[in-house]
Amino acid sequence: MAKDAFEVGSQSQPQPQAQGSSEVELEARDRAKPAPAAAVEVAGPRGARPRQSQELPEEVQPVPQWRLIWLRFRQHRLGMFSAVVLFIFILLFLFGEFVGPYNYNQGHLRFMNAPPTPIHIFDNGRLTRPYVCATVLELGGKYRSDCSKKYPIKFFVRGEPYKLLGLFESNVHLFGTGEGPFSPGQIFLFGTDWNGRDIFTRTLVGGRTTLLISLIVVVLSLLIGIPVGGVSGYRGGWTDSVVQKIIELFMGVPRLALLLALSIILDARQVDPEIRIWGISLLLALVSWAPVARVIRGQFLALREVEFVTAAQALGASDLRIVLKHILPNTMSYLIVTATLTIPTVIIVESTLSFLNQGIREPLVSWGLLLNVAMQQMVLVLQSYPWNLIPGVFIVVTVLLFNFLGDALRDALDPFTVVSETE
Secondary structure (H helix, E strand, O other): OHHHHHHHHHHHOOOOOOHHHHHHHHHHHHHHOOOOOOEEEEOOOOOOOOEEEEOOOHHHOOOOHHHHHHHHHHOOHHHHHHHHHHHHHHHHHHOHHHHOOOOOOOOOHHHOOOOOOOOEEEEOOEEEEEEEEEEEEOOOOOEEEEEEEEEEOEEEEEEEEEEEOOOEEEEEEEEEOOOOOOOOOOOOOOOEOOOOOEHHHHHHHHHHHHHHHHHHHHHHHHHHHHHHHHHHHHHOHHHHHHHHHHHHHHHHOOHHHHHHHHHHHHHHOOOOHHHHHHHHHHHHHHOOHHHHHHHHHHHHHHHOOOHHHHHHHHOOOOHHHHHHHHHHHHHHHHHHHHHHHHHHHHHHHHHHHHHOOOOOOOOOOOHHHHHHHHHHHHHHHHHOOHHHHHHHHHHHHHHHHHHHHHHHHHHHOOOOOOOOOOO
């Protein structure tokens, strides 16, 4: 009995464990623990090495930079509206000969200074297919609509031949009446000028010329301003001082006077109108690169002292690699805003030159040239033919749209703007 009690007591006592087995169990226990959350890379400034952080829950994942820019831009209602309208304008200007019902250089002698043609969609109080009435010239040089003759508006009609974008010959127009040039059933949405040319078609084609010159000037200004401003800001010292004096010299010269003088030189050489576009673009770029260079210089001065640039220099990276891989990509947002806000200035300067008969010449057309043709008889235009000033309205509207778009892009590209992501 005592022996049985002793055996039971000895079984209930814990048995001592060897030290080696304890270490094995601890190691196995550590292996059984769940692995830590995978580390994810958190993007820093361009050119900096990514840092490691713990994985975030799905609902608080970091938003990509492009999406933040889009969200900020979408909240700018005026900027969104400007972008949509400018996109529509660009499409209309690009295919101006096709959209317009006539060739922009074709005159209609029976309809000189004809007013805009009204479009009717009701016939005896009933909704009907859009049509125009006959345009009749009365004694005294005034026009009236004769609705006893109605001409329906057709789409994809054949009319006066043209060259789309100066390359493809065609005679198909987006809309028109399909009537001959001597028929009273014509459609002039913006009226006609002194030679009976359709102002609507000429406004579209003139807008393409003006925007093309603006695009060329912006590209050339960036190609000149980025290297000059970049060298000035990155090098500093006496290089910066010399370059800044040159920039101040170009910014101090009266631009309009310089452009007029250089334009007279082009006139003396009797340059072809097609080549004159490039000449005018080069002249405008000559006076437009300096502000771009000054902006780039300021950006390079600030970015050359940033930590990731200093780290790249310490690792032995060349100056060209530092500029192209680390500094220049961080200036792209400023370049986009600068280019967008430069276009309105170029539009105004080019229109001024053409208005003074020192810019685009016939047979080409631009908004400034249209105003020059309209203001040859200023009093009559203001009193009797105000529709000749419609191209001026397009100048004002387009300049405002680009300014609104530039403001929206500037706010959207600002990294300190706080937005809320809404689906």
